[in-house]
Amino acid sequence: MQVAASYAEWDALRDLSAAVRNDGTLLRHDAEMPGFTYWEAFAANGTFATKAAATVVTDAVAPWAQGQETVRVLDVGCGSATFGLLLAQRVPQARIVALDWPDVLVHTRARVERMGLTDRVRFLDGDVFTVPLDGPYEVVVVANLLAQLSPSRARTLLRRLAAVTAPGGRIVFAGFTVGDEPPAASAGAHLLSLLMLAWTRSGEVGSTARYQTLIAESGFSVGKVYQVPGLPVRVIVAERENG
Ligand SMILES: C[S@@+](CC[C@H](N)C(=O)[O-])C[C@H]1O[C@@H](n2cnc3c(N)ncnc32)[C@H](O)[C@@H]1O
Numbered sequence: 132m133q134v135a136a137s138y139a140e141w142d143a144l145r146d147l148s149a150a151v152r153n154d155g156t157l158l159r160h161d162a163e164m165p166g167f168t169y170w171e172a173f174a175a176n177g178t179f180a181t182k183a184a185a186t187v188v189t190d191a192v193a194p195w196a197q198g199q200e201t202v203r204v205l206d207v208g209c210g211s212a213t214f215g216l217l218l219a220q221r222v223p224q225a226r227i228v229a230l231d232w233p234d235v236l237v238h239t240r241a242r243v244e245r246m247g248l249t250d251r252v253r254f255l256d257g258d259v260f261t262v263p264l265d266g267p268y269e270v271v272v273v274a275n276l277l278a279q280l281s282p283s284r285a286r287t288l289l290r291r292l293a294a295v296t297a298p299g300g301r302i303v304f305a306g307f308t309v310g311d312e313p314p315a316a317s318a319g320a321h322l323l324s325l326l327m328l329a330w331t332r333s334g335e336v337g338s339t340a341r342y343q344t345l346i347a348e349s350g351f352s353v354g355k356v357y358q359v360p361g362l363p364v365r366v367i368v369a370e371r372e373n374g
Contacts, residue, residue: 133172143329162330165232174210174238193221208276230255266295274305281333289349296371304367320363
């Protein structure tokens, strides 16, 4: 198995105590950099949670998007681009911009070709923090990415995304979140947070309330929260405010 219980993950957790003492990764080539091969495997294979969360996103956003004349979708840190592609299948006028590092987009591109959606998808390679994002977009998806970032880096990214979201457009967050329940009741989300400690400089899995606040502070409305059935994964959909 190459993702979700892979050797790459077990190896990272083997060094967890050192990461705890260091308050962040000891890797010289960490998960925030291009060429982190685990993200290639992640894009090629997806995980048990990807399709479930993408289905919740599509159900939440498609009824609104179907009524829009133009639906430009930016899938940020897209990996397999499952989020953008499921939406494209449901919303015929949707056009997707799939943004990730070039080594990951090799796998995204192969998937898009297999699905026969090449004429609906454009690929944008580079760093989500610096690459020109073009836009505006009616829908911006940031799925399973903010956990890799500190709250302040996540806020910087969300503000950058707000600047390219059309007024009245939607930002969509999807990802594992921790709640008020004890860690054992939500082991998957806490385990992912430990993995982020071992793999990133300052990432951790936040609470749903933290993500809602970050989104609202970045120029969007207070987001509506959707639970992905059976998983500690939430989807938050918020509207870009005018002005
Ligand atoms: C956990 S994966 C999520 C992939 C996809 N959104 C999903 O939910 O299936 C995180 C993705 O973000 C990408 N990524 C992380 N930091 C990035 C950055 N600074 N610039 C571009 N892509 C980045 C990684 O390459 C990886 O494909």
